[in-house]
Amino acid sequence: MSGHRRVKDIAYDDEELEDYSEDEYGDEGEEELSPDDKRQMQEGTTKVRNALGPGSSVSGKEIQDALWHYYYDVAKSVSFLKNLRAPPTAKKQKQPSKFDQASSAAQVDAKKTLGGSRSSYMSLQGSAQCYTLLVASQEPDVSNDETSAYPVPEPLQDLSLQLTATDFFKDVSWGHVPSHLRSKITVRPVHPRARLLGGSSHGVGKTSKLAALAAARKKREAEQKPAAEPSTGEDGSKWQPSAISILNRLSTKPGSDIACKASGQPSAAITGVLPPQVPQSRTYPIRRKKSPSPVRPPIEEPLPVQDTKPEEEAKLDLRAPPSTFARAILGKQTKSSAESLMRPQEDSAFRLLDADSGYVADLNPFAGPSPDDVVANAQSKGAKGKASVNVANAEKSANGVADALSSLSLEEATNQRVKSKNLNVLAEFEKSKRKDAASFVVIGHVDHGKSTLMGRLLYDLKVIDQRSIDKLRKEATNIGKSSFALAWVMDSTSEERERGVTVDIATNYFETEKTKFTILDAPGHRDFIPNMIAGASQADFAVLVIDASTNSFESGLRGQTKEHALLVRSMGVQRLIIAVNKMDLAGWSQDRFTEIEQQMSAFLTSAGFQAKNITFIPCAGLTGENIVRKVTKDKMPWYTGHTLVEELEASEPAKRAIEQPLRLSIADVFRGGITNPLSISGRVDAGSLQVGDQIIAMPSGEKAQIKGIEVDQEPADWAVAGQIATLHLTGIDEVHLRIGDIICSFANPIKNIKAFTTKILAFDHVMPMHVDVHRGRLHVPGKITQMLAVLDKSSGEVTKKKPRVVQPGSVARVRVELETAIPLEAPGRIVLRNQGQTVAAGLLESAE
Ligand SMILES: Nc1nc2c(ncn2[C@@H]2O[C@H](COP(=O)(O)OP(=O)(O)OP(=O)(O)O)[C@@H](O)[C@H]2O)c(=O)[nH]1
Numbered sequence: 001m002s003g004h005r006r007v008k009d010i011a012y013d014d015e016e017l018e019d020y021s022e023d024e025y026g027d028e029g030e031e032e033l034s035p036d037d038k039r040q041m042q043e044g045t046t047k048v049r050n051a052l053g054p055g056s057s058v059s060g061k062e063i064q065d066a067l068w069h070y071y072y073d074v075a076k077s078v079s080f081l082k083n084l085r086a087p088p089t090a091k092k093q094k095q096p097s098k099f100d101q102a103s104s105a106a107q108v109d110a111k112k113t114l115g116g117s118r119s120s121y122m123s124l125q126g127s128a129q130c131y132t133l134l135v136a137s138q139e140p141d142v143s144n145d146e147t148s149a150y151p152v153p154e155p156l157q158d159l160s161l162q163l164t165a166t167d168f169f170k171d172v173s174w175g176h177v178p179s180h181l182r183s184k185i186t187v188r189p190v191h192p193r194a195r196l197l198g199g200s201s202h203g204v205g206k207t208s209k210l211a212a213l214a215a216a217r218k219k220r221e222a223e224q225k226p227a228a229e230p231s232t233g234e235d236g237s238k239w240q241p242s243a244i245s246i247l248n249r250l251s252t253k254p255g256s257d258i259a260c261k262a263s264g265q266p267s268a269a270i271t272g273v274l275p276p277q278v279p280q281s282r283t284y285p286i287r288r289k290k291s292p293s294p295v296r297p298p299i300e301e302p303l304p305v306q307d308t309k310p311e312e313e314a315k316l317d318l319r320a321p322p323s324t325f326a327r328a329i330l331g332k333q334t335k336s337s338a339e340s341l342m343r344p345q346e347d348s349a350f351r352l353l354d355a356d357s358g359y360v361a362d363l364n365p366f367a368g369p370s371p372d373d374v375v376a377n378a379q380s381k382g383a384k385g386k387a388s389v390n391v392a393n394a395e396k397s398a399n400g401v402a403d404a405l406s407s408l409s410l411e412e413a414t415n416q417r418v419k420s421k422n423l424n425v426l427a428e429f430e431k432s433k434r435k436d437a438a439s440f441v442v443i444g445h446v447d448h449g450k451s452t453l454m455g456r457l458l459y460d461l462k463v464i465d466q467r468s469i470d471k472l473r474k475e476a477t478n479i480g481k482s483s484f485a486l487a488w489v490m491d492s493t494s495e496e497r498e499r500g501v502t503v504d505i506a507t508n509y510f511e512t513e514k515t516k517f518t519i520l521d522a523p524g525h526r527d528f529i530p531n532m533i534a535g536a537s538q539a540d541f542a543v544l545v546i547d548a549s550t551n552s553f554e555s556g557l558r559g560q561t562k563e564h565a566l567l568v569r570s571m572g573v574q575r576l577i578i579a580v581n582k583m584d585l586a587g588w589s590q591d592r593f594t595e596i597e598q599q600m601s602a603f604l605t606s607a608g609f610q611a612k613n614i615t616f617i618p619c620a621g622l623t624g625e626n627i628v629r630k631v632t633k634d635k636m637p638w639y640t641g642h643t644l645v646e647e648l649e650a651s652e653p654a655k656r657a658i659e660q661p662l663r664l665s666i667a668d669v670f671r672g673g674i675t676n677p678l679s680i681s682g683r684v685d686a687g688s689l690q691v692g693d694q695i696i697a698m699p700s701g702e703k704a705q706i707k708g709i710e711v712d713q714e715p716a717d718w719a720v721a722g723q724i725a726t727l728h729l730t731g732i733d734e735v736h737l738r739i740g741d742i743i744c745s746f747a748n749p750i751k752n753i754k755a756f757t758t759k760i761l762a763f764d765h766v767m768p769m770h771v772d773v774h775r776g777r778l779h780v781p782g783k784i785t786q787m788l789a790v791l792d793k794s795s796g797e798v799t800k801k802k803p804r805v806v807q808p809g810s811v812a813r814v815r816v817e818l819e820t821a822i823p824l825e826a827p828g829r830i831v832l833r834n835q836g837q838t839v840a841a842g843l844l845e846s847a848e
Helices: 003-008 014-018 022-031 035-052 060-069 074-085 098-114 209-224 226-231 241-250 257-263 310-314 324-330 335-341 371-383 391-397 400-415 425-431 450-460 466-478 494-499 526-536 552-558 560-570 590-606 644-650
Strands: 131-136 184-189 436-443 506-511 515-521 541-547 576-581 614-618 663-671 678-686 688-690 694-698 702-711 714-716 718-720 724-730 742-745 752-762 770-775 778-791 798-801 811-823 829-834 837-847
Touching: 035 060, 035 074, 060 074, 425 688, 425 718, 436 450, 436 526, 436 560, 450 506, 450 515, 450 541, 450 644, 515 526, 515 644, 526 560, 526 829, 541 552, 541 560, 552 560, 560 590, 560 829, 560 837, 576 590, 576 644, 590 614, 614 644, 663 724, 688 702, 702 718, 752 778, 770 811
Parallel strands: 436 515, 436 541, 541 576, 576 614
Antiparallel strands: 131 184, 506 515, 663 678, 663 742, 678 724, 688 718, 694 702, 694 742, 702 714, 702 724, 752 811, 752 837, 770 778, 770 829, 778 798, 778 811, 829 837
């Protein structure tokens, strides 16, 4: 929703506010693209069309789908669409594989014999990468119908790319199957997947706007086409697409066991001969036209199959049998019910592990204390300082499974007490002569070259060896993304590599003579701003990457370049290095560099950065100019300043709040091995800690003890503010530790609060509204309940009391209430977001 409409919709009444956020967002998202999306789509379509040339047969819809899929990235969309239309022979010059040879032979054959008439289709070109095959019966093609869980793409126009499965397998001996038994092969697109669009696994936990729009579009299309109805059975019951696709896979071959069971014929595996031909309705149990339940049949009832005898129907229960664990838990008392859940065709291998077979002894798991009780008992005994845990008691009371657990708990219990060296950490830090530690977040609009720049930095500093880079180059080239090889040093997940888009913060390390640096490479795409906020919350300073090439700088300004800069400033970052990147594409032009420098300086100083804390460096991450090695005179004779590394080194060490109470924001929680079963990592925001310290985790309020510390991936006795440390903990369960929680000193914990007053800088119109409150990795829903005052930007004095709306760019004081209490304290920094947009960033003034 635009800020303009929001102003009109102001409602101070709490009840009205309740309805404000999610429903409206969902509806609007389903209706249409946002104006920004529309603009990007329009611009992108024109650019792609131009790049493809007038002779291209690519449709407008295909272009828009590609732009959507690649986040409006024109280059990627063009290359995808070109590949889509490229003739199969043009794709690879190298020796074709046996499969390729067979496939092209089949295509030639099919062209000769079948001409242009095609009843179904299959794109062979590119199919290996993009599609998986599903074999469906020759009955009405459910996977091709609109209600299918896997809608099939539009048929390709180029007939050389279209073949039926029957054509393809025509010359294969087992293809001589009577025509009424032949199957059709349909394609199931693997992409796009909603998960990537929906943000990272660490992230928001709800579908992104893009994913919501895509889902809505799909839903609308399905609703508009009555052709979807053929999936209704004779009795009017609708088949469940997902269930059907599962059954399709289970009933692929007429001779398979399941198909034989459905038909009442013995399977080939049992008889050693192929089954006689059977009527189709018997062969494929998916045609459950008399199904009484369209969703899932009741457990006791067999899957209804047309013309199938009742006792045979029972054999069609396709449910998975209970696991060994489930059977062990169910034990003998529930044997009959367990038995009733078993499929009749269960295999003998499974029976070997059957609870009745003797491998799992008579188990009555409820006779003694539960495994959790045993662990808890042992832990509490350890915590009380008893020298030894009463293992005998545990053995007596627990069954076999619990015995194993009790021995584990014994070890954990004895580890509970970790002796502190009682170090004077401040003195240790002073005399340690450790290199300075600094972490910086790399920010900027999507695709401006952040990851490539960092990959180049690590490569030129020899943190990454030549072999690893060669390997990445090869892998990137194999999927047609050779230009992303350096970015892959940072972007390590398959999703990120496939899409060429960073999703979550990537961390890497390097050191120079003076300083140990931690790189926090942030995603540039606006859907992943929560992850960017998380990265920025751990940074001492920021590197803002700007693409200098034509139009890119300008589109970045309308996109995330300004938003990221404002966000980091609001989160306390004062120093900014601006890498004016891709200077190779800007012809190493001094004019372009100066233009960017002037525009950005004006904006950044108005946003609260001091001119002395901003530095501009012209560079090219891809080719490596001015990153570690200086640019040669023939390219940029006009530049005599620092390289990026020199500028990083020149950054003054950030002031550390070492003497304040301990505050560490958890960035990750992980289970280690036997020696360190539970660990967390995060930046020490304030204070210090050492091995043996008692700490408290907030908001859970649970205590724990530090068993070990790692700093810079090496064991350490202590850590201080500014360092990113890994803590191995004992005496706490992992359920009490979540990403975003705060680790505090035992003596001085942070408070959980449910409301606060904050001074905000408005990015958008701000009014009483629902907001997500972000603090580092933590974010909770809340709402702005009171608009207290508009403030003068420089003096902070009240210029207007109780405003109805705060305009973008203004500073104001508002009161925020949270749905759940979280650990926050003044002067903490928070970001307020609404419907995926950053509306304000603020400094906490008082907590309630
Ligand atoms: N010509 C040229 N291309 C570059 C340069 N730096 C990056 N690129 C290309 O720009 C594209 C995007 O680069 P990335 O490093 O993935 O961009 P990013 O900013 O990290 O992208 P996100 O993290 O997804 O926001 C890739 O194709 C790079 O090869 C450069 O200096 N010159």
